[in-house]
Amino acid sequence: MCYEFNLVIIIAYIREARAIFDLNRFEEIKDAPFITFREHKILVIICGQGRLRAAAAVSFAKTLCEYKLIFWLNIGAAGHRNLSIGTVVQAGKIYDLETDRSWFPSTPFKKNIAAVEINTCDIPIENYPKDVCYDMEASGFIELAQIDSIPEQLAVVKVITDNHSNPFRHQSINELEMSMRKKKNTVTTLVADYMAQAAVIADSIKPIILPWWLRTIKFTATQRNEVKHLINNYRVQSKEQRLPFLKISKTASTRDVLNQLRQVWSGGNT
Amino acid sequence: MAKTIFIEKKIFEHPRTTKILNVIKARNIIKIDHYGEIFNRNRQNFRIQKDNLNYIIATKKNNLVIPTPTSTTLVKGYYFSHMYNCIYDCDYCFLQGHFNSAYHVYFINYEDFEKAIVNESRKTKTKTWFFSGYDCDSLASEKITGFAEHFVPLFSRLENSILELRTKSSRTAELLKIKPNPNVVCAFSLNPQNIIDLFEKGTPSLSSRMRAVKSLSEKGWKIGLRFDPLILAARHKDDYLELFELAVNCIPKDSIHSVSIGSLRLSESHHKKMVKNDMRNQLLFDNQYSYKEKLWQGDSEIRDVEIWLSKRLKKLIPQSSIFLSE
Numbered sequence: 001m002c003y004e005f006n007l008v009i010i011i012a013y014i015r016e017a018r019a020i021f022d023l024n025r026f027e028e029i030k031d032a033p034f035i036t037f038r039e040h041k042i043l044v045i046i047c048g049q050g051r052l053r054a055a056a057a058v059s060f061a062k063t064l065c066e067y068k069l070i071f072w073l074n075i076g077a078a079g080h081r082n083l084s085i086g087t088v089v090q091a092g093k094i095y096d097l098e099t100d101r102s103w104f105p106s107t108p109f110k111k112n113i114a115a116v117e118i119n120t121c122d123i124p125i126e127n128y129p130k131d132v133c134y135d136m137e138a139s140g141f142i143e144l145a146q147i148d149s150i151p152e153q154l155a156v157v158k159v160i161t162d163n164h165s166n167p168f169r170h171q172s173i174n175e176l177e178m179s180m181r182k183k184k185n186t187v188t189t190l191v192a193d194y195m196a197q198a199a200v201i202a203d204s205i206k207p208i209i210l211p212w213w214l215r216t217i218k219f220t221a222t223q224r225n226e227v228k229h230l231i232n233n234y235r236v237q238s239k240e241q242r243l244p245f246l247k248i249s250k251t252a253s254t255r256d257v258l259n260q261l262r263q264v265w266s267g268g269n270t
Numbered sequence: 271m272a273k274t275i276f277i278e279k280k281i282f283e284h285p286r287t288t289k290i291l292n293v294i295k296a297r298n299i300i301k302i303d304h305y306g307e308i309f310n311r312n313r314q315n316f317r318i319q320k321d322n323l324n325y326i327i328a329t330k331k332n333n334l335v336i337p338t339p340t341s342t343t344l345v346k347g348y349y350f351s352h353m354y355n356c357i358y359d360c361d362y363c364f365l366q367g368h369f370n371s372a373y374h375v376y377f378i379n380y381e382d383f384e385k386a387i388v389n390e391s392r393k394t395k396t397k398t399w400f401f402s403g404y405d406c407d408s409l410a411s412e413k414i415t416g417f418a419e420h421f422v423p424l425f426s427r428l429e430n431s432i433l434e435l436r437t438k439s440s441r442t443a444e445l446l447k448i449k450p451n452p453n454v455v456c457a458f459s460l461n462p463q464n465i466i467d468l469f470e471k472g473t474p475s476l477s478s479r480m481r482a483v484k485s486l487s488e489k490g491w492k493i494g495l496r497f498d499p500l501i502l503a504a505r506h507k508d509d510y511l512e513l514f515e516l517a518v519n520c521i522p523k524d525s526i527h528s529v530s531i532g533s534l535r536l537s538e539s540h541h542k543k544m545v546k547n548d549m550r551n552q553l554l555f556d557n558q559y560s561y562k563e564k565l566w567q568g569d570s571e572i573r574d575v576e577i578w579l580s581k582r583l584k585k586l587i588p589q590s591s592i593f594l595s596e
Contacts, residue, residue: 104302151314204318233555236555237557
């Protein structure tokens with residue numbers, strides 16, 4: 001079994017979310033500041049339009065996650081000068097036009113999903129001045145999500161819903177939803193891929209957890225670090241994940257316990 | 271095929287960029303302002319990136335030629351890096367603790383490196399060593415970088431300077447096409463095959479390295495033999511003795527420019543970061559090694575074996591230089 005983690009998916013509009021996911025399968029969290037759905041360890045949060053709302057939704061999501069390790073995914077609509085409507089892209093670079101800052105999320109999707117630069121703007125862009133994608137949430141999402149995350153925990157997937165020949169101002173929310181719905185299968189496959197990769201990464205960066213019979217002992221922070229080091233040392237040397245149970249006297253001081261562990265685990269001798 | 275190649279905007283159309291892109295077929299290309307935006311980010315995991323490589327093409331502006339650190343080598347000189355990170359994945363490699371990222375960075379402003387090397391070599395009349403292969407393997411990526419092809423001719427013009435190409439690669443095709451240069455030493459890192467199997471993932475076998483050594487020496491190149499790092503347990507003594515003899519007998523003695531031997535050593539900060547990055551690396555948790563004077567190094571038993579081996583090597587090749595950590 002892999003180390004547990006949460007997957008948080010941030011989407012701007014509920015109709016975009018409905019176009020991609022079967023939200024009936026999710027449980028809605030009532031009385032939350034953002035419309036939020038949960039299915040096991042997956043959270044779908046509807047943030048609303050704009051980077052500030054996206055950032056706020058990320059902060060809110062952190063309070064809901066029960067696991068320390070969180071993988072983040074922003075799904076949404078974007079515009080591009082040339083790309084045809086319905087093209088699915090992933091962000092290789094996110095640039096905020098207001099703050100002049102850049103971020104580089106991971107590009108985890110292999111299935112011919114092009115990695116593009118996404119420029120986040122405050123108001124919808126209509127003339128597509130550069131050969132990049134334009135959206136309104138990605139920079140707010142990543143600025144907050146990257147705190148405490150490695151790049152492999154961050155990904156952004158966008159469906160092109162407007163371009164030069166079909167610009168944003170001529171579109172209704174229905175058309176946007178339709179464009180997203182047409183790509184439902186592709187996007188849900190990408191989410192499943194991302195989950196599978198997340199499980200592998202989570203397993204490789206899982207922290208060392210003290211066995212239950214050591215958790216009640218009140219080690220200092222330094223002692224606790226040494227215990228973790230000893231546990232890892234034992235596992236590497238003995239190639240055994242399960243730690244042998246040690247009988248610890250109730251009256252033993254933390255220093256005595258640590259000495260006992262050093263003796264038994266150092267070098268993997270049990 | 272690489273997943274993503276990040277390229278600095280100002281060199282997007284540079285001929286060397288085009289050449290690299292012809293060799294590494296990229297699925298995605300992203301333009302960036304400076305390689306540090308990606309490479310020097312905090313909170314990256316070297317091990318995860320190593321299994322999922324991306325590439326960066328960049329230019330290096332500062333510290334093009336750097337004095338060698340006195341704590342880890344005897345020879346005074348300079349090192350320079352046309353590339354950051356290595357295609358191999360050796361368990362003991364300090365790069366895992368040195369860089370935040372495992373992505374390969376190719377620096378393509380060779381002309382700036384050239385100027386810096388010429389400047390340093392003009393400062394003194396004594397022989398100056400320039401080492402490549404400190405932050406990467408000198409020859410392993412030759413097909414991509416064309417590094418040796420560019421820099422070997424430079425050193426034939428610099429009479430008081432020696433270039434050491436440190437490598438584990440058996441890739442000699444490009445060097446064999448170039449006229450041998452007496453100011454260039456091809457230095458091969460060697461270890462017994464059982465050590466290669468255990469700790470040098472992805473590197474060529476000992477026999478193919480020896481074949482490379484032989485073909486270069488036959489062509490007239492000066493060869494350096496580097497038994498560095500020694501990874502020792504008492505049971506490996508005989509393996510190393512066999513290796514010394516094999517290496518020395520493989521090539522004529524006059525082709526051997528220098529031989530050196532060095533113990534497994536890491537700075538304390540590198541070791542700590544490596545342990546944090548890779549909790550499953552057995553070598554880093556070896557009980558025979560510990561911190562002494564800011565270095566992670568072997569205990570007295572290991573040092574005894576190293577001293578014994580170095581004496582044997584000295585007997586075999588009297589001109590060999592020994593570097594064992596204190």
